Amino acid sequence: MPRLSETSLAVIGSGIAGLTAAQICHRAGMSVTVFDKGRGVGGRCATRRRDDFAFDHGAQLIGATDGDFKGVLRKWMIATKAQRWKGQFSGLPANITPFVGAPSMSALPKMLAEGLNLYLPVEIASVVAEPDGQWGLLDGEGRVLGTYDAVLLTCPPEQAQRLTAGILSEPFEQATSTMRAVWTVMAAFQRPVKTGFDGIVMDGEPLAWAARNNSKPQRDRAPETWVFHAASDISEQFIDHPKEEVISDLLAAFEHWLDAPLPQTIYTTAHRWRFANAEGPAVARDDVSFFDPGLGLALAGDWLNPPHLPFFGIQSAWQSGHHAGQQLTQWAKAR
Ligand SMILES: Cc1cc2nc3c(=O)[nH]c(=O)nc-3n(C[C@H](O)[C@H](O)[C@H](O)COP(=O)(O)OP(=O)(O)OC[C@H]3O[C@@H](n4cnc5c(N)ncnc54)[C@H](O)[C@@H]3O)c2cc1C
Numbered sequence: 001m002p003r004l005s006e007t008s009l010a011v012i013g014s015g016i017a018g019l020t021a022a023q024i025c026h027r028a029g030m031s032v033t034v035f036d037k038g039r040g041v042g043g044r045c046a047t048r049r050r051d052d053f054a055f056d057h058g059a060q061l062i063g064a065t066d067g068d069f070k071g072v073l074r075k076w077m078i079a080t081k082a083q084r085w086k087g088q089f090s091g092l093p094a095n096i097t098p099f100v101g102a103p104s105m106s107a108l109p110k111m112l113a114e115g116l117n118l119y120l121p122v123e124i125a126s127v128v129a130e131p132d133g134q135w136g137l138l139d140g141e142g143r144v145l146g147t148y149d150a151v152l153l154t155c156p157p158e159q160a161q162r163l164t165a166g167i168l169s170e171p172f173e174q175a176t177s178t179m180r181a182v183w184t185v186m187a188a189f190q191r192p193v194k195t196g197f198d199g200i201v202m203d204g205e206p207l208a209w210a211a212r213n214n215s216k217p218q219r220d221r222a223p224e225t226w227v228f229h230a231a232s233d234i235s236e237q238f239i240d241h242p243k244e245e246v247i248s249d250l251l252a253a254f255e256h257w258l259d260a261p262l263p264q265t266i267y268t269t270a271h272r273w274r275f276a277n278a279e280g281p282a283v284a285r286d287d288v289s290f291f292d293p294g295l296g297l298a299l300a301g302d303w304l305n306p307p308h309l310p311f312f313g314i315q316s317a318w319q320s321g322h323h324a325g326q327q328l329t330q331w332a333k334a335r
Helices: 016-028 067-078 107-112 157-163 170-174 232-237 243-258 310-334
Strands: 008-012 031-035 048-050 053-055 082-084 099-101 117-119 124-129 135-139 144-148 150-153 178-189 199-201 207-212 224-230 265-279 290-292 297-299
Touching: 008 016, 008 135, 008 144, 016 031, 016 107, 016 150, 016 310, 031 144, 048 265, 053 178, 053 224, 067 082, 067 099, 067 310, 124 157, 135 150, 150 310, 157 170, 178 232, 178 243, 207 243, 224 232, 224 243, 232 265, 243 265, 265 310, 290 310, 297 310
Parallel strands: 008 031, 008 150, 031 117, 150 297
Antiparallel strands: 048 053, 082 099, 124 135, 135 144, 178 224, 178 265, 199 207, 207 224, 290 297
16 A cells, blocks of 8 residues: 555645645645645735735635634634634624634635645646546646646636546536625725724625724734725626726725715725635535545535635635545545
Protein backbone atom coordinates (compact mmCIF):
# COMPACT_ATOMS: atom_id res chain seq x y z
CA MET A 1 0.00 0.00 0.00
CA PRO A 2 1.55 3.36 -0.98
CA ARG A 3 2.20 5.85 1.80
CA LEU A 4 -0.14 8.85 1.90
CA SER A 5 2.74 11.18 0.98
CA GLU A 6 2.96 9.33 -2.34
CA THR A 7 -0.54 10.48 -3.25
CA SER A 8 -0.42 13.88 -4.89
CA LEU A 9 -3.39 16.23 -4.92
CA ALA A 10 -3.83 19.51 -6.77
CA VAL A 11 -6.42 21.91 -5.37
CA ILE A 12 -7.69 24.58 -7.75
CA GLY A 13 -8.92 27.57 -5.75
CA SER A 14 -7.83 28.92 -2.37
CA GLY A 15 -11.24 30.01 -1.08
CA ILE A 16 -12.64 28.60 2.16
CA ALA A 17 -13.65 25.30 0.48
CA GLY A 18 -10.29 24.72 -1.22
CA LEU A 19 -8.18 25.65 1.81
CA THR A 20 -10.31 23.57 4.20
CA ALA A 21 -9.94 20.48 2.01
CA ALA A 22 -6.25 21.15 1.35
CA GLN A 23 -5.48 21.39 5.09
CA ILE A 24 -7.25 18.10 5.84
CA CYS A 25 -5.34 16.29 3.09
CA HIS A 26 -2.04 17.99 3.98
CA ARG A 27 -2.38 17.08 7.66
CA ALA A 28 -3.24 13.50 6.74
CA GLY A 29 0.12 13.36 4.95
CA MET A 30 -0.86 13.73 1.29
CA SER A 31 1.31 15.79 -1.02
CA VAL A 32 -0.90 18.84 -1.68
CA THR A 33 -0.40 21.74 -4.10
CA VAL A 34 -2.87 24.66 -4.20
CA PHE A 35 -3.30 27.04 -7.15
CA ASP A 36 -5.31 30.25 -7.29
CA LYS A 37 -5.66 32.81 -10.04
CA GLY A 38 -6.02 35.61 -7.48
CA ARG A 39 -3.14 37.62 -6.02
CA GLY A 40 -4.11 36.57 -2.52
CA VAL A 41 -5.85 33.62 -0.89
CA GLY A 42 -9.50 33.62 0.15
CA GLY A 43 -11.61 33.99 -3.00
CA ARG A 44 -14.84 35.66 -1.93
CA CYS A 45 -13.76 35.83 1.73
CA ALA A 46 -11.81 38.92 0.80
CA THR A 47 -10.50 42.32 1.90
CA ARG A 48 -9.64 45.12 -0.53
CA ARG A 49 -6.84 47.45 0.62
CA ARG A 50 -6.04 50.83 -0.96
CA ASP A 51 -3.87 53.49 0.69
CA ASP A 52 -5.16 53.80 4.27
CA PHE A 53 -8.43 52.04 3.56
CA ALA A 54 -9.52 48.42 3.92
CA PHE A 55 -12.91 47.02 2.98
CA ASP A 56 -14.31 43.51 3.41
CA HIS A 57 -15.88 43.65 -0.02
CA GLY A 58 -17.01 40.01 -0.30
CA ALA A 59 -18.37 38.02 2.64
CA GLN A 60 -19.58 40.41 5.34
CA LEU A 61 -20.03 38.25 8.40
CA ILE A 62 -19.95 34.61 9.41
CA GLY A 63 -23.24 33.01 10.31
CA ALA A 64 -23.07 29.57 11.95
CA THR A 65 -25.82 27.03 12.53
CA ASP A 66 -23.97 23.73 12.08
CA GLY A 67 -22.45 22.22 15.23
CA ASP A 68 -19.18 21.19 13.55
CA PHE A 69 -18.76 24.58 11.94
CA LYS A 70 -19.47 26.29 15.28
CA GLY A 71 -16.58 24.25 16.71
CA VAL A 72 -14.31 25.47 13.90
CA LEU A 73 -15.41 29.05 14.49
CA ARG A 74 -14.45 28.64 18.16
CA LYS A 75 -10.98 27.49 17.09
CA TRP A 76 -10.66 30.53 14.80
CA MET A 77 -11.62 32.72 17.78
CA ILE A 78 -9.05 31.07 20.02
CA ALA A 79 -6.47 31.69 17.28
CA THR A 80 -7.64 35.38 17.44
CA LYS A 81 -8.60 35.33 13.74
CA ALA A 82 -12.36 35.61 14.33
CA GLN A 83 -14.31 37.87 16.68
CA ARG A 84 -17.89 38.76 17.47
CA TRP A 85 -19.08 41.87 15.60
CA LYS A 86 -20.83 43.79 18.37
CA GLY A 87 -22.50 46.29 16.09
CA GLN A 88 -26.04 47.59 15.85
CA PHE A 89 -28.00 45.78 13.13
CA SER A 90 -31.18 46.44 11.25
CA GLY A 91 -33.03 43.56 9.61
CA LEU A 92 -30.46 40.87 10.43
CA PRO A 93 -32.29 37.57 11.03
CA ALA A 94 -32.56 36.79 14.74
CA ASN A 95 -30.79 33.42 14.37
CA ILE A 96 -27.55 35.10 13.25
CA THR A 97 -24.90 36.01 15.78
CA PRO A 98 -22.45 37.89 13.58
CA PHE A 99 -18.76 36.94 13.67
CA VAL A 100 -16.08 38.37 11.39
CA GLY A 101 -12.45 37.70 10.53
CA ALA A 102 -10.01 39.80 12.56
CA PRO A 103 -8.43 42.15 11.73
CA SER A 104 -10.06 41.54 8.32
CA MET A 105 -12.09 38.85 6.58
CA SER A 106 -8.95 37.87 4.67
CA ALA A 107 -7.26 36.95 7.98
CA LEU A 108 -9.25 33.68 7.99
CA PRO A 109 -8.07 32.28 4.65
CA LYS A 110 -4.54 33.49 5.41
CA MET A 111 -4.59 31.38 8.57
CA LEU A 112 -6.08 28.39 6.72
CA ALA A 113 -3.32 28.64 4.10
CA GLU A 114 -0.50 28.33 6.62
CA GLY A 115 1.88 25.49 5.82
CA LEU A 116 0.35 24.76 2.41
CA ASN A 117 2.28 24.58 -0.84
CA LEU A 118 0.57 27.46 -2.62
CA TYR A 119 1.03 29.03 -6.08
CA LEU A 120 -0.49 32.46 -6.84
CA PRO A 121 -1.48 34.05 -9.07
CA VAL A 122 -1.74 30.99 -11.33
CA GLU A 123 -4.84 30.46 -13.43
CA ILE A 124 -5.45 26.85 -14.43
CA ALA A 125 -6.79 26.67 -17.98
CA SER A 126 -7.44 22.93 -18.25
CA VAL A 127 -7.20 19.58 -16.53
CA VAL A 128 -6.04 16.84 -18.89
CA ALA A 129 -5.78 13.06 -18.54
CA GLU A 130 -2.21 11.72 -18.63
CA PRO A 131 -1.46 8.25 -20.02
CA ASP A 132 -0.47 6.89 -16.57
CA GLY A 133 -3.87 7.68 -15.04
CA GLN A 134 -2.71 10.93 -13.50
CA TRP A 135 -4.02 14.44 -14.22
CA GLY A 136 -2.01 17.24 -15.74
CA LEU A 137 -2.81 20.89 -15.03
CA LEU A 138 -2.20 23.35 -17.84
CA ASP A 139 -1.99 27.13 -17.65
CA GLY A 140 -3.28 29.47 -20.37
CA GLU A 141 -0.08 29.05 -22.40
CA GLY A 142 -0.29 25.28 -22.39
CA ARG A 143 2.48 24.83 -19.82
CA VAL A 144 2.10 21.71 -17.68
CA LEU A 145 2.07 22.66 -13.98
CA GLY A 146 2.74 19.16 -12.71
CA THR A 147 0.85 15.88 -12.75
CA TYR A 148 -1.28 14.67 -9.86
CA ASP A 149 -3.11 11.55 -8.68
CA ALA A 150 -6.17 13.60 -7.82
CA VAL A 151 -7.53 17.07 -8.52
CA LEU A 152 -10.05 19.02 -6.45
CA LEU A 153 -11.73 21.93 -8.24
CA THR A 154 -13.30 24.58 -6.04
CA CYS A 155 -13.98 27.28 -8.62
CA PRO A 156 -17.55 28.30 -9.47
CA PRO A 157 -19.45 25.69 -11.56
CA GLU A 158 -19.11 27.49 -14.91
CA GLN A 159 -15.31 27.52 -14.54
CA ALA A 160 -15.05 23.99 -13.10
CA GLN A 161 -17.16 22.69 -15.99
CA ARG A 162 -14.94 24.43 -18.54
CA LEU A 163 -11.76 23.06 -16.92
CA THR A 164 -13.07 19.49 -16.94
CA ALA A 165 -14.85 19.68 -20.32
CA GLY A 166 -15.42 16.22 -21.75
CA ILE A 167 -14.48 14.49 -18.47
CA LEU A 168 -17.17 15.49 -15.96
CA SER A 169 -20.75 16.36 -16.78
CA GLU A 170 -23.03 14.63 -14.26
CA PRO A 171 -22.31 16.80 -11.19
CA PHE A 172 -22.96 19.97 -13.18
CA GLU A 173 -26.19 18.60 -14.63
CA GLN A 174 -27.37 17.57 -11.17
CA ALA A 175 -26.41 20.77 -9.33
CA THR A 176 -29.50 22.75 -8.45
CA SER A 177 -27.91 26.03 -7.44
CA THR A 178 -27.48 29.23 -9.44
CA MET A 179 -24.62 31.65 -8.91
CA ARG A 180 -25.98 35.18 -8.53
CA ALA A 181 -24.07 38.41 -9.20
CA VAL A 182 -23.52 41.31 -6.79
CA TRP A 183 -22.20 44.82 -7.42
CA THR A 184 -20.22 46.08 -4.42
CA VAL A 185 -19.44 49.73 -3.72
CA MET A 186 -16.78 50.73 -1.20
CA ALA A 187 -16.63 54.27 0.16
CA ALA A 188 -14.56 56.15 2.74
CA PHE A 189 -16.06 59.33 4.17
CA GLN A 190 -14.57 62.45 5.76
CA ARG A 191 -16.91 62.18 8.73
CA PRO A 192 -19.05 59.44 10.33
CA VAL A 193 -22.30 58.60 8.53
CA LYS A 194 -25.24 59.66 10.70
CA THR A 195 -26.99 56.41 11.53
CA GLY A 196 -26.98 54.31 14.66
CA PHE A 197 -26.72 51.11 12.57
CA ASP A 198 -23.51 49.35 11.56
CA GLY A 199 -25.03 46.61 9.42
CA ILE A 200 -28.31 47.08 7.54
CA VAL A 201 -30.26 44.48 5.57
CA MET A 202 -32.08 46.56 2.97
CA ASP A 203 -35.11 45.99 0.75
CA GLY A 204 -33.08 45.20 -2.39
CA GLU A 205 -34.24 48.19 -4.41
CA PRO A 206 -31.44 48.55 -5.30
CA LEU A 207 -29.42 47.96 -2.10
CA ALA A 208 -29.47 44.63 -0.28
CA TRP A 209 -26.87 45.44 2.38
CA ALA A 210 -24.90 48.35 3.84
CA ALA A 211 -22.21 48.05 6.50
CA ARG A 212 -19.92 50.35 8.44
CA ASN A 213 -16.72 48.39 7.91
CA ASN A 214 -14.81 50.26 10.62
CA SER A 215 -17.35 49.16 13.25
CA LYS A 216 -16.05 45.59 12.96
CA PRO A 217 -13.52 44.51 15.61
CA GLN A 218 -9.90 45.60 15.16
CA ARG A 219 -10.87 48.16 12.50
CA ASP A 220 -11.77 50.97 14.91
CA ARG A 221 -8.69 53.08 14.09
CA ALA A 222 -9.69 53.13 10.43
CA PRO A 223 -11.49 56.09 8.84
CA GLU A 224 -15.24 55.89 8.28
CA THR A 225 -15.55 53.15 5.65
CA TRP A 226 -18.72 51.59 4.23
CA VAL A 227 -19.47 48.61 2.01
CA PHE A 228 -22.69 48.50 -0.04
CA HIS A 229 -24.07 45.49 -1.87
CA ALA A 230 -26.69 45.78 -4.59
CA ALA A 231 -29.37 43.10 -4.81
CA SER A 232 -28.65 40.29 -7.29
CA ASP A 233 -31.58 41.06 -9.63
CA ILE A 234 -30.46 44.62 -10.21
CA SER A 235 -26.75 43.67 -10.23
CA GLU A 236 -27.42 41.23 -13.07
CA GLN A 237 -29.53 43.75 -14.93
CA PHE A 238 -26.72 46.33 -14.77
CA ILE A 239 -23.76 43.92 -14.80
CA ASP A 240 -21.97 45.83 -17.60
CA HIS A 241 -22.72 49.27 -16.22
CA PRO A 242 -19.71 51.63 -15.77
CA LYS A 243 -18.30 51.54 -12.23
CA GLU A 244 -18.69 55.31 -11.75
CA GLU A 245 -22.43 55.10 -12.39
CA VAL A 246 -22.84 52.13 -10.06
CA ILE A 247 -21.01 54.07 -7.33
CA SER A 248 -23.15 57.19 -7.67
CA ASP A 249 -26.42 55.19 -7.97
CA LEU A 250 -25.77 53.10 -4.85
CA LEU A 251 -24.56 56.06 -2.78
CA ALA A 252 -27.68 57.99 -3.85
CA ALA A 253 -29.85 55.03 -2.83
CA PHE A 254 -28.22 54.94 0.60
CA GLU A 255 -28.63 58.70 0.98
CA HIS A 256 -32.32 58.21 0.15
CA TRP A 257 -32.59 55.49 2.82
CA LEU A 258 -30.84 57.74 5.37
CA ASP A 259 -33.08 60.62 4.39
CA ALA A 260 -30.06 62.88 4.95
CA PRO A 261 -27.01 63.87 2.91
CA LEU A 262 -23.93 61.64 3.13
CA PRO A 263 -20.64 63.22 4.27
CA GLN A 264 -18.03 64.02 1.61
CA THR A 265 -16.36 60.89 0.22
CA ILE A 266 -12.56 60.69 0.27
CA TYR A 267 -12.33 57.40 -1.64
CA THR A 268 -14.74 55.28 -3.65
CA THR A 269 -14.45 52.19 -5.79
CA ALA A 270 -16.63 49.33 -6.99
CA HIS A 271 -16.22 45.62 -7.59
CA ARG A 272 -18.40 43.38 -9.75
CA TRP A 273 -18.85 39.85 -8.43
CA ARG A 274 -20.19 37.80 -11.32
CA PHE A 275 -20.46 34.70 -9.12
CA ALA A 276 -21.19 36.09 -5.66
CA ASN A 277 -23.75 33.91 -3.93
CA ALA A 278 -25.05 30.39 -4.55
CA GLU A 279 -28.82 30.16 -4.45
CA GLY A 280 -30.79 26.93 -4.51
CA PRO A 281 -32.47 24.25 -2.43
CA ALA A 282 -30.59 22.59 0.43
CA VAL A 283 -28.86 19.28 -0.41
CA ALA A 284 -28.33 16.09 1.58
CA ARG A 285 -25.28 16.02 3.85
CA ASP A 286 -23.52 13.43 1.66
CA ASP A 287 -23.92 15.54 -1.48
CA VAL A 288 -22.19 18.72 -0.30
CA SER A 289 -19.14 17.82 -2.39
CA PHE A 290 -18.55 15.51 -5.36
CA PHE A 291 -15.86 12.86 -5.73
CA ASP A 292 -15.32 10.25 -8.42
CA PRO A 293 -12.85 7.78 -6.88
CA GLY A 294 -12.32 6.02 -10.21
CA LEU A 295 -11.17 9.22 -11.85
CA GLY A 296 -9.62 10.91 -8.82
CA LEU A 297 -11.56 14.11 -9.55
CA ALA A 298 -13.43 16.06 -6.89
CA LEU A 299 -15.52 19.23 -6.73
CA ALA A 300 -16.27 21.43 -3.72
CA GLY A 301 -17.60 24.91 -3.04
CA ASP A 302 -20.68 26.69 -1.74
CA TRP A 303 -22.50 26.03 -5.05
CA LEU A 304 -22.69 22.31 -4.17
CA ASN A 305 -24.15 23.17 -0.78
CA PRO A 306 -26.22 26.33 -1.25
CA PRO A 307 -26.77 28.31 1.96
CA HIS A 308 -30.31 29.29 2.89
CA LEU A 309 -29.07 32.90 3.22
CA PRO A 310 -25.87 34.54 1.89
CA PHE A 311 -24.76 35.07 5.51
CA PHE A 312 -24.13 31.31 5.72
CA GLY A 313 -21.99 31.05 2.56
CA ILE A 314 -18.73 30.57 4.46
CA GLN A 315 -20.31 27.81 6.53
CA SER A 316 -21.51 26.14 3.30
CA ALA A 317 -18.08 26.41 1.68
CA TRP A 318 -16.41 25.02 4.82
CA GLN A 319 -18.86 22.08 4.99
CA SER A 320 -18.26 21.29 1.32
CA GLY A 321 -14.46 21.55 1.60
CA HIS A 322 -14.46 19.50 4.80
CA HIS A 323 -16.51 16.75 3.15
CA ALA A 324 -14.25 16.73 0.08
CA GLY A 325 -11.12 16.60 2.26
CA GLN A 326 -12.45 13.61 4.18
CA GLN A 327 -13.41 11.76 1.00
CA LEU A 328 -10.01 12.39 -0.56
CA THR A 329 -8.05 11.22 2.49
CA GLN A 330 -10.15 8.05 2.79
CA TRP A 331 -9.54 7.35 -0.88
CA ALA A 332 -5.80 7.97 -0.53
CA LYS A 333 -5.60 5.60 2.46
CA ALA A 334 -7.36 2.86 0.50
CA ARG A 335 -5.19 3.12 -2.65
C1 LIG B 1 -20.68 40.19 -2.15
C2 LIG B 1 -20.67 38.94 -1.34
C3 LIG B 1 -21.23 38.93 -0.06
C4 LIG B 1 -21.22 37.76 0.70
N1 LIG B 1 -21.67 37.80 1.98
C5 LIG B 1 -21.47 36.72 2.77
C6 LIG B 1 -21.71 36.79 4.18
O1 LIG B 1 -22.03 37.84 4.74
N2 LIG B 1 -21.51 35.66 4.91
C7 LIG B 1 -21.08 34.49 4.35
O2 LIG B 1 -20.91 33.49 5.07
N3 LIG B 1 -20.84 34.41 3.03
C8 LIG B 1 -21.01 35.49 2.24
N4 LIG B 1 -20.70 35.44 0.92
C9 LIG B 1 -20.44 34.13 0.31
C10 LIG B 1 -19.07 33.56 0.68
O3 LIG B 1 -18.09 34.52 0.42
C11 LIG B 1 -18.84 32.33 -0.18
O4 LIG B 1 -19.93 31.43 0.01
C12 LIG B 1 -17.56 31.58 0.16
O5 LIG B 1 -16.50 32.46 0.38
C13 LIG B 1 -17.29 30.64 -1.02
O6 LIG B 1 -16.06 29.95 -0.83
P1 LIG B 1 -15.59 28.93 -1.94
O7 LIG B 1 -14.28 28.38 -1.49
O8 LIG B 1 -16.68 27.97 -2.23
O9 LIG B 1 -15.41 29.77 -3.29
P2 LIG B 1 -14.47 31.02 -3.62
O10 LIG B 1 -14.23 31.83 -2.43
O11 LIG B 1 -15.07 31.67 -4.81
O12 LIG B 1 -13.09 30.33 -4.05
C14 LIG B 1 -12.84 29.85 -5.35
C15 LIG B 1 -11.42 30.23 -5.72
O13 LIG B 1 -11.10 29.63 -6.98
C16 LIG B 1 -10.24 30.50 -7.66
N5 LIG B 1 -10.29 30.12 -9.07
C17 LIG B 1 -11.37 30.12 -9.89
N6 LIG B 1 -11.02 29.68 -11.11
C18 LIG B 1 -9.70 29.38 -11.05
C19 LIG B 1 -8.76 28.87 -12.01
N7 LIG B 1 -9.12 28.58 -13.27
N8 LIG B 1 -7.48 28.70 -11.61
C20 LIG B 1 -7.08 29.00 -10.35
N9 LIG B 1 -7.93 29.47 -9.42
C21 LIG B 1 -9.22 29.67 -9.77
C22 LIG B 1 -10.81 31.88 -7.37
O14 LIG B 1 -9.84 32.88 -7.59
C23 LIG B 1 -11.21 31.73 -5.90
O15 LIG B 1 -10.17 32.18 -5.04
C24 LIG B 1 -20.67 36.58 0.15
C25 LIG B 1 -20.08 36.61 -1.12
C26 LIG B 1 -20.07 37.78 -1.84
C27 LIG B 1 -19.36 37.82 -3.17
